[in-house]
C-alpha cells in the first residue's frame with residue numbers, strides 16, 4: 001500500500017488543526033441554519049416525522065458547534081463566525097439531499113480530523129470528535145431513511161501530494177453543495 005497516500009494530511013501542526021477545526025465549525029453553523037429552516041418549511045404528510053427529526057438535528061449541530069469552538073479556544077485559536085453557504089429550496093427531496101450530502105462531507109472530514117488529533121496526541125479532542133461523529137452518522141441514517149435510500153459512503157477529503165492539507169481545504173469553501 002502507498003504509505004504516502006494513507007498518511008496524507010495526517011501530521012499537521014497546531015495552527016493547521018485550528019484552521020481545519022474552524023472549517024469544521026463553519027460546517028456546523030451551516031448545519032444549524034439548514035436544519036432550522038428545513039425543519040419548518042418541509043411540507044407534506046410524508047415528511048412530518050423527518051421534519052420533527054430535523055428540529056432535533058438543529059439542536060445537536062449547535063451542541064457540536066459549541067464543542068468545536070471550545071476545542072479551538074483550548075488550542076489557542078479564535079473560533080470563526082462565518083457559516084458555509086446554505087442551499088435553499090422549496091422542494092423536500094432537494095432539501096433532504098442537500099442535508100445528506102453535507103453530512104457525508106462532515107463525516108469524512110471528522111474521520112480525518114480524529115486521525116490527525118490522535119497523531120498529535122490530542123486525545124481529548126479525539127474523544128470530542130468521536131462523540132460528534134456518532135451523531136453525524138445518525139443524522140445520515142435519518143436522512144437516508146426519509147429519502148428511502150441506503151446511507152452513501154462518507155466523502156473523505158482528498159489531498160494532492162505535496163500540498164498543505166489545511167490550505168488545500170480552502171477550495172471547498174465555495175464549492176457547490178450538490
Ligand SMILES: [Fe+2]
Nearest residue numbers: 028031061064
Ligand atoms: Fe454537526
Ligand SMILES: [Fe+2]
Nearest residue numbers: 031103136139
Ligand atoms: Fe449532522
